[in-house]
Amino acid sequence: MHVFDLLYFVNIGLYCFGAVLYFLGALTSSRALKRSASWLAVIGFALHTAMLVHFLASGPLSQLTQGWYLKLMSWCMLLIFFILWWRLKHEFLALMASPLALFVFISSLAMPQAGAVMPKSLSAVLLIVHVGSLFVSVGLSAVACVAGLVFLHQNRTIKSKAKLSTFDKDLPALSVFDRVNHWAVVIGFPLYTLGVISGFIGAKFTLEKVIAWLAILIWLLFALLFHLRLAFGWRGRKPATLAIWIFLLFLATLLINFVLPTEQTFHP
The missing domain is CATH 1.20.1440 (de novo design (two linked rop proteins))
Known part of the structure; x- marks a missing residue:
């Protein structure tokens, strides 16, 4: 080994x-x-x-x-x-x-060990910007998802007036998870936008229909959550739920991109 x-x-x-x-x-x-x-x-x-x-x-x-x-x-x-x-x-x-x-x-x-084929038009700087901004935005979406899941769990437990378990008592307040969700969205959406734009500019790749619609849907939902958070001070259960759905769409996109053969892979 x-x-x-x-x-x-x-x-x-x-x-x-x-x-x-x-x-x-x-x-x-x-x-x-x-x-x-x-x-x-x-x-x-x-x-x-x-x-x-x-x-x-x-x-x-x-x-x-x-x-x-x-x-x-x-x-x-x-x-x-x-x-x-x-x-x-x-x-x-x-x-x-x-x-x-x-x-x-x-x-x-479980991924193939062969190197990814990069186009000649994709410079090292654009690759770093593209991959870095996308991956950080996915990480922030994961943060928002986890915070949202725990927020919903805690909120349901409190509203049901059920006795809090030892685990529940050890959790931070609901406001902490809502604040985490807020900042993850505020920072994550601009980075996701930068990652998508830099990918199209530098790599000049085309997308199959499934990937294209998923990317558009993620951006629209992310933009909606970003706007409602900043413009209307959206808080609580609804933004937590939407953040979870956005991350699930991210996972679906990753599954298609890395597991299924699509045209989102780079072509020389």
């Missing part, structure tokens, strides 16, 4: 055990378990970063595989959650990212 194959499994183990330990810590109100989970997540993120840097330095961008780009996407998700953890001082926000990043990271291992 190659050393990097072993590191993949180590990374998966760190993310997996980090998520399990955090939920056990939340259920038992154990700060020791949650602290251990935090360290596992941080170590996994550091190892994840080292592997991405190694492969980036080992050859030109055109030789990077689809699996590498998925690993980069899961890394972006974790980075955004860690930044929120640092800014908002709620470890729950960072550790909730572990299961999602774990799913994307494992999916990357």
Whole structure:
């Protein structure tokens, strides 16, 4: 087994055990378990970063595989959650990212190892802008989705006047999740717009109908959520629900793009 194959499994183990330990810590109100989970997540993120840097330095961008780009996407998700953890001082926000990043990271291992074919018209700068802005916007959408799911769960529990479990008591206030959703949308929508525009300008690729309509639908819903948040101060259950649907559409687009043969792949 190659050393990097072993590191993949180590990374998966760190993310997996980090998520399990955090939920056990939340259920038992154990700060020791949650602290251990935090360290596992941080170590996994550091190892994840080292592997991405190694492969980036080992050859030109055109030789990077689809699996590498998925690993980069899961890394972006974790980075955004860690930044929120640092800014908002709620470890729950960072550790909730572990299961999602774990799913994307494992999916990357099933991707073909052949390098993606890039068009000559796509410069390195445009590629970085395109991939970077899109992946960060997807990561922010994941943040909004997780915050929305927890918001809806907490809101339903409070309205039903059900007894709060130990796990529910350990969660931040509803206003925290609504604020996370707000900033994820406010920052994520402009980045998604930049990523889409830079992709068309630099790569000059065409899209099959399914991909085209999904991209248009995501942009329209994202624009609607962005506008209602800023112009009308939209808050609560409805923006949380819409943020979840937007992220599900992102996942559908990724599934079609990476798994099914479409014309969204780059052509020379």
